[in-house]
């Protein structure tokens with residue numbers, strides 16, 4: 001789904017480090033996020049995917065390194081200067097995080113009211129977003145009356161109500177059965193296409209990852225282990241990637257021989273070490 005606008009990336013992360021209580025989680029992330037595409041960030045639980053996502057909106061600041069949004073470094077921006085940036089970004093967090101005491105309509109109206117955009121077209125904008133996720137009939141319902149999959153879809157509708165240029169998804173299919181997960185996957189692809197969004201999808205769900213990605217990265221030991229298209233990753237012989245795709249842990253003995261540096265997709269062991 002590449003378009004001409006792709007020329008300049010939406011984000012560039014350069015040597016991003018982050019520790020908690022002296023324990024490093026991100027250890028030099030280098031990553032370019034192309035505009036107008038869906039990038040999937042994969043990695044096992046606890047490897048730092050959510051931490052990385054939070055850096056993209058300034059909810060966390062790196063200890064070291066640079067995060068550029070449309071070329072501008074954002075890691076040193078004040079909370080006040082992050083506000084307009086965050087308005088250009090929609091989030092779908094892991095728990096969907098709807099307001100339980102508000103109806104679906106009120107949940108979607110909230111970001112519009114908060115940003116002073118609740119004009120005479122308020123109802124129409126809410127309905128348009130609900131229609132995109134197939135839930136216009138749920139407009140008067142309370143979140144507690146909805147299934148987990150429907151709540152995710154309301155969360156998704158709310159994430160796009162401010163017409164963002166970028167949507168960040170944190171584990172959008174976690175806790176859903178395969179059928180409901182597929183509905184979400186289809187929506188991610190459709191919204192990206194219809195609204196020309198850039199999407200960043202964090203997931204450890206491989207089916208979902210390969211279904212929605214234009215490009216994919218695997219995080220490993222706090223760095224980008226490998227980056228490429230789904231086809232490039234499928235064909236890659238990188239042992240850490242193979243382990244991850246086959247559902248094994250990274251701590252297997254055969255990992256010791258793996259070069260620790262970031263690999264380029266498609267560069268298998270033979271290309272790494274032509275003499276072998």
Ligand SMILES: Nc1ncnc2c1ncn2[C@@H]1O[C@H](COP(=O)(O)OP(=O)(O)O)[C@@H](O)[C@H]1O
Pocket residue numbers: 020021025043044045046047048049050051052
């Ligand atoms: N605010 C925080 N304070 C301390 N530790 C944190 C914080 N946020 C994340 N961590 C730790 O960082 C590591 C990576 O977390 P996370 O990014 O949530 O993993 P995941 O890849 O599953 O999304 C975990 O060990 C987690 O406990």
Ligand SMILES: [Mg+2]
Pocket residue numbers: 049050051170171
């Ligand atoms: Mg997470």
